[in-house]
Amino acid sequence: MCRIYTQVHKPVHADPDLSSLSVRQLRARRRRLSAALADPGASLKGSLVSQMRRCGKEGCRCAQGELHGPYVYLSISRDSDRRLLYVPAELAEVVRHHVALTEQIDATLAAISAINLELLARRQLD
Numbered sequence: 001m002c003r004i005y006t007q008v009h010k011p012v013h014a015d016p017d018l019s020s021l022s023v024r025q026l027r028a029r030r031r032r033l034s035a036a037l038a039d040p041g042a043s044l045k046g047s048l049v050s051q052m053r054r055c056g057k058e059g060c061r062c063a064q065g066e067l068h069g070p071y072v073y074l075s076i077s078r079d080s081d082r083r084l085l086y087v088p089a090e091l092a093e094v095v096r097h098h099v100a101l102t103e104q105i106d107a108t109l110a111a112i113s114a115i116n117l118e119l120l121a122r123r124q125l126d
């Protein structure tokens with residue numbers, strides 16, 4: 001019970017304190033992370049959202065509030081701009097997979113960067 005509670009409230013990518021690791025341990029960790037990095041070619045940044053829509057045709061059931069959908073969209077943020085790209089149903093799973101891989105890649109790169117920052121602080125970056 002306590003365990004689950006702790007896991008839920010822990011940050012997703014909680015690093016153990018890097019400063020407590022030796023240079024050798026940091027490099028080993030960096031190697032493991034690099035080896036586990038998903039194919040960067042799979043990158044597709046965004047998040048999937050599903051929405052109900054009104055078609056606007058007169059007399060359609062959606063005019064009475066019975067909306068169409070749900071339809072899947074890829075939400076893409078760029079600077080302060082946010083756009084929705086329609087994702088056909090048959091592509092939704094593939095897109096979902098790419099988006100999940102991208103989050104993994106980002107998290108792994110951030111973890112590697114944190115290690116390199118620690119190594120740099122110790123003048124051991126190479």
Ligand SMILES: [Zn+2]
Nearest residue numbers: 055056060062
């Ligand atoms: Zn309609």
